[in-house]
Structure formats: structure tokens, C-alpha cells
Amino acid sequence: GNSVTQMEGPVTLSEEAFLTINCTYTATGYPSLFWYVQYPGEGLQLLLKATKADDKGSNKGFEATYRKETTSFHLEKGSVQVSDSAVYFCALSDDNQGGKLIFGQGTELSVKP
């Protein structure tokens, strides 16, 4: 079945450091890929998405490229801020499964001033 694997957290960085959170997936079809962010005590917010191979999603300085050959969708940001501290979820949606989202386990990011 479909699945998503993320690097384990927590990840602790200093402000302005470079961020990479790894995400790999297993899917039978051609899924869409997403990164969601969850701030403490809140629901999820869509950060970025990509719907086909080689697409790059970007938003608020974050970006991720849909790599079909390596089945990956790694999240990157060149310079993190304290306000980026949150939990980040990688997810996939298979068109053949009615739009259901399959989430990775989440990666907690803590950015120190």
C-alpha cells in the first residue's frame, strides 16, 4: 500500500541555518505530494504541493521537488526563522483513493535565536 516516511525529529537549528527534512514515499499510482505545517495546538496548514514528477512546490521560502526516480519530496529552506518552529508533515494523495491523504510521522522543528 501507499506510505510516507519522514526523517525523525526533533530537528534543532539556529536561526538562519539551512533546513532539510527528508521525505520518501511508496505509491502504486501517480500521487500528488504535499507538505503541511502544524503549529502548537492548531490544525494543519498546507505549505506547498506538487502534482507531477519534477514539479517544484514553493511557499514562504520553503521548497520541495517531486523526484519520481528517487520517490522523494524533501523539504528545504535556505534560512530558517524562529517562527518556523512547528511540526512538518509530508503527505501523499492518490487519485485512485478518493483524495485520501497518507501522512508521514511528522518532523518537529525547533529554531533557536
Next chain:
Amino acid sequence: GAVVSQHPSWVICKSGTSVKIECRSLDFQATTMFWYRQFPKQSLMLMATSNEGSKATYEQGVEKDKFLINHASLTLSTLTVTSAHPEDSSFYICSAQPSGDFYQPQHFGDGTRLSIL
């Protein structure tokens, strides 16, 4: 942007009580809504897919008689936790899929923290 309102945001009640959680899409219609459960420091687990005007589809291992879902309109789905017990304490999150545009991403509510004493 698309907004999903979830209510209540926090509820504490005694064991044996039934609790209803509402999920509303405020500025769009949603034929399909999803209900998730999240334990502390863990990922979201899909509980069920709620379809307007029809029965919900439950994921394996989720008790449909325990977690009643009603999706009576294109903007409202409800999850009722019947006869709740402490093990039902969790963070419940809903999401809504905009109707007519399958490629639009789901929009999430802010979640409901349920604590059963």
C-alpha cells in the same frame, strides 16, 4: 482563502458522555470531508471519509458505532463520539475537499482536543 471551522476547540467531559464535534466549510462546498485522530507527538490517522448524503466510509479498525459521522449538507459534517471513555481522549481534526475540483488540496480545521475524565 478556504476556511474550515471546527467546533468546539476543546472539550472536557465525564466518562460515558457523548460528544459532538462539528466541521464546517465556511466559504466553499465540500462533498467530501475527512476525520483524523492525532495522538501526542504522532501523525494523523485517517478515521473515516464523510460523503454528503451517504454513509461514511470507515478505515479498518475504527468502530463505526463508536464514532458516528453525519454529513447532512455540503458545508457541515459532524463526528459524535458515543459513550466516550478516557481512551478516546485525543486531538480530532477534520478536513474538507472542495467540491468539483479534485485537484484542490484539502483544507483543515484547527482541531478539537477531547479530554475524557
